[in-house]
Amino acid sequence: MKKHNFYAGPSILSEYTIKNAAAAVENFAGTGLSILEVSHRSKEFVAVCNEARALVKELLDVPTGYEVVFLGGGASLQFCMVPYNLLNKKASYLDTGTWASNAIKEAKLFGEVDVVASSKESNYCFIPKDFVVAEDSDYFHFTTNNTIFGTQMHKDPDMKVRLVADMSSDIFSRPVDVSKYDVIYAGAQKNLAPAGVTLAIVREDALGKVERPIPTMLNYATHIKKESMFNTPPVFPIYAALQTLQWYKELGGLEAIERMNVEKAGILYDEIDRNKLFKGTAATEDRSIMNVCFVMNDEYKELEADFNAFASAAGMVGIKGHRSVGGFRASIYNAMPKSGVEALVATMKEFEKQH
Ligand SMILES: *Cc1c(COP(=O)(O)O)cnc(C)c1O
Numbered sequence: 576m577k578k579h580n581f582y583a584g585p586s587i588l589s590e591y592t593i594k595n596a597a598a599a600v601e602n603f604a605g606t607g608l609s610i611l612e613v614s615h616r617s618k619e620f621v622a623v624c625n626e627a628r629a630l631v632k633e634l635l636d637v638p639t640g641y642e643v644v645f646l647g648g649g650a651s652l653q654f655c656m657v658p659y660n661l662l663n664k665k666a667s668y669l670d671t672g673t674w675a676s677n678a679i680k681e682a683k684l685f686g687e688v689d690v691v692a693s694s695k696e697s698n699y700c701f702i703p704k705d706f707v708v709a710e711d712s713d714y715f716h717f718t719t720n721n722t723i724f725g726t727q728m729h730k731d732p733d734m735k736v737r738l739v740a741d742m743s744s745d746i747f748s749r750p751v752d753v754s755k756y757d758v759i760y761a762g763a764q765k766n767l768a769p770a771g772v773t774l775a776i777v778r779e780d781a782l783g784k785v786e787r788p789i790p791t792m793l794n795y796a797t798h799i800k801k802e803s804m805f806n807t808p809p810v811f812p813i814y815a816a817l818q819t820l821q822w823y824k825e826l827g828g829l830e831a832i833e834r835m836n837v838e839k840a841g842i843l844y845d846e847i848d849r850n851k852l853f854k855g856t857a858a859t860e861d862r863s864i865m866n867v868c869f870v871m872n873d874e875y876k877e878l879e880a881d882f883n884a885f886a887s888a889a890g891m892v893g894i895k896g897h898r899s900v901g902g903f904r905a906s907i908y909n910a911m912p913k914s915g916v917e918a919l920v921a922t923m924k925e926f927e928k929q930h
Pocket residue numbers: 584648649650651652674718720721722741742743744762763765
């Protein structure tokens with residue numbers, strides 16, 4: 576039976592990525608060697624890494640003065656690397672979920688942290704809008720898409736201070752005005768590659784402004800200077816990332832991808848709003864086009880386990896919601912085809928008919 580992969584991360588990758596990655600496991604770039612066993616300093620892999628960095632710049636229209644690096648440690652290491660490199664005295668953070676609050680916790684190790692607003696009291700079901708960011712903040716940090724709670728900031732905010740964003744679960748889902756940011760980072764395992772690599776886009780002149788010594792591996796400047804080859808980078812995930820980036824370019828770039836994502840998410844939210852059994856958990860205006868969270872309507876609460884079993888029998892994988900929200904979460908990243916969303920909607924309609 577056809578499986579539809581709604582896992583939140585690691586998550587669905589395009590057929591293009593998986594086919595090319597599988598072929599390179601057998602024979603990488605005609606070398607007669609597997610991508611799993613080649614030197615990261617081989618000319619073939621250096622070319623892969625450089626092409627991937629260049630494609631990130633092309634797709635996101637990254638202005639000059641920025642560098643793209645591939646790092647280890649996941650997005651979670653960026654929670655520490657960002658303040659290590661950028662927080663001199665004070666930084667402002669928006670608390671919109673579990674990942675945002677993890678980032679806040681790390682930043683507090685490095686200086687004063689002003690949490691400008693939080694939706695924690697409402698179990699993070701919306702993105703706070705009325706808040707003031709102190710103009711003397713070194714930067715303003717936020718999570719563009721809250722993977723667990725299914726909320727998303729749909730625009731780059733207009734601020735007097737420089738922006739830093741965790742875009743782990745919506746990078747490449749839509750165009751972004753990179754020029755407003757000092758750092759954008761994203762773990763690869765949602766919209767780019769298998770787990771193991773993290774992408775960072777860093778404005779070079781934001782660096783060198785803190786007095787503390789920075790350990791070599793945690794210093795963005797190290798990785799920029801060595802073009803992501805200071806130490807052994809995650810070779811296979813970077814190869815897979817390149818395939819995904821090439822596929823994004825073939826699809827027509829981020830504006831085309833955003834249109835597809837908006838359409839897919841619309842199909843699913845329309846069904847959640849229409850179907851008597853279900854309701855969405857995120858505030859309507861903040862609904863994510865990547866992670867769609869929903870629960871059983873109050874009168875049908877006892878059907879939750881039944882729907883889970885019914886959906887898995889129909890080939891839906893990974894729709895159980897995160898334990899902090901409950902219910903269901905369908906992650907519909909870039910690689911999820913419209914037909915996968917339609918299959919989930921058909922399953923919801925069928926389940927409704929039976930109840
Ligand atoms: C998944 C995720 C993380 C954590 O990523 P790791 O690579 O596991 O450290 C951080 N932020 C967001 C928004 C995420 O979706």
